[in-house]
Amino acid sequence: MDPRILEAMMPDVVAASYFARLMADGYCIIPGAMDPRVGERVNCELESRFVQTPFCKGAFYGETTKRFGSLLNRSETIQSFVLNPLVLKLVQGALGPHCDRFNLNLTQAIEIHPGAPAQFAHRDQAMWGGPKGELEYLVNVMWPLTPFTAENGATVLWPGSHREQDKGFLPVEDSVVAAMEPGSVLLFLGSTLHAGGANRSNAPRRGILISYCLGWLRQFETQMLVYPPAVARGFPRELAELIGYSIHRPNLGNYEGQSPAVLLERDVPDFIQAQDALTSEQQAMIEQLENGGIPMEAVRNIRGHNAQAAA
Ligand SMILES: O=C(O)CCC(=O)C(=O)O
Structure with missing residues (x-):
């Protein structure tokens, strides 16, 4: 049965089953999470930016890869990836116990070119200096725009590595390759050791990485600069809130004592009433x-x- 039909019929059962895998293995792949034509449209919308973007600089990003962010400025279609209901349910399950609300951490297109070596294995939660192993900081979501294969640089993950935070490196033999087709999606925790794979094929591998973090953390991509009020005003409310136009209770992230969503109103009052936002x-x-x-x-x-x- 088409996975999207199954999800429409039994959304909670499907979500619970993927959530169990995500938390047990540190990652899960959901086949058929999106109509692949949506990915094709995004691929076309981003084509000229992929072509014109220079290769990255630095050993971590990799000098035979291209990356660019601000994807919600570049394609309206990306909204359907960011707001995918099943993904948001799983993210809420992983991050919800540790925050009042979670935020969008980044949107980034990644193109790994032929000849690119494997990336350094890493855990994305290393960005934040808090204790590790007690809570999840981040959930990463990779949507392939081209097929992901072992030859062309599919993401490589170490299953169970979220339970071994003290181990910076694990044997390559213990890793798995997230092979998948456009329309599928890979979710993995910020505590899971992973890397972009080596591209030994003769065509680039393209994917869209979207991540969500605890609402009280500084975001990797400074969302409110990337989407200032004049831009965010045009977004659906749920998306604007995910970006940061919302209060994290108690009272965190306010503008003049109110939710920064006040900035999305047509006429922002000169005098604003500071207002409690308590748990x-x-x-x-x-x-x-x-x-x-x-x-x-x-x-x-x-x-x-x-x-x-x-x-
Ligand atoms: O491109 C990928 O498959 C993973 C990229 C990644 O892990 C990163 O850049 O942090």
Whole structure:
């Protein structure tokens, strides 16, 4: 059966099954997640940018690869990748327990050219200096625009490496190749060791990488500069919120004490009323306090400070 029909019939069962694989192996591939014609359209929309973009500089990106970001500025069709409901459900499952909301971390087109060597194996969560192994920071989503094969540089992953954070390198023999066709999608955790593969074929490998991170982290690609209010105003609300036009409770990322979504309104008022955006637990605590219910120590961390710092 067409995977998209199965998903339409039993969305929760399908999501639960892929989520279990993602968390057990550190990655999962969903065949037939998107009509491949959507990918073909994106490929055409990005064609001239692929051609005109210079090769990257530096050993990590790889000097026989091309990359460019800001994809929502370059193709309206990309919105259907970024907002894919099944993907968002899996991302919510992985990141939801560690944040009030998750954000778009980057959109990046990657073209690996013939002759490119394999990339250094790495974990994308290395960008952030917090503790590793206790929480997931990021989910990566790779949508192939050309077939991904072992010969042409398909992403290589180390299954289970998200449980071995102390190991920077693992034997190549333990890796798997994410071979897939356009229309399929690969999801992998920010804690999973992976790399772009070597391209030993005679044609470039193209893919679109979209990643989502915890809503309280600095994003890899500075989304609100890439999509300033004049641009984000034209996006669906859900997309604008993912970019960062939203509050991460309590009160993080505000503009004049309100959600930066206020900047998407046609007339932004000169005087803006600062407004609490608290978690439901904090709100309940305050209500209890107002009703004379609980001692002051219990609300010391109301701004997200720890109790000692706030004392
Ligand atoms: O192109 C790929 O398959 C993976 C790229 C990657 O892991 C990266 O650039 O961080």
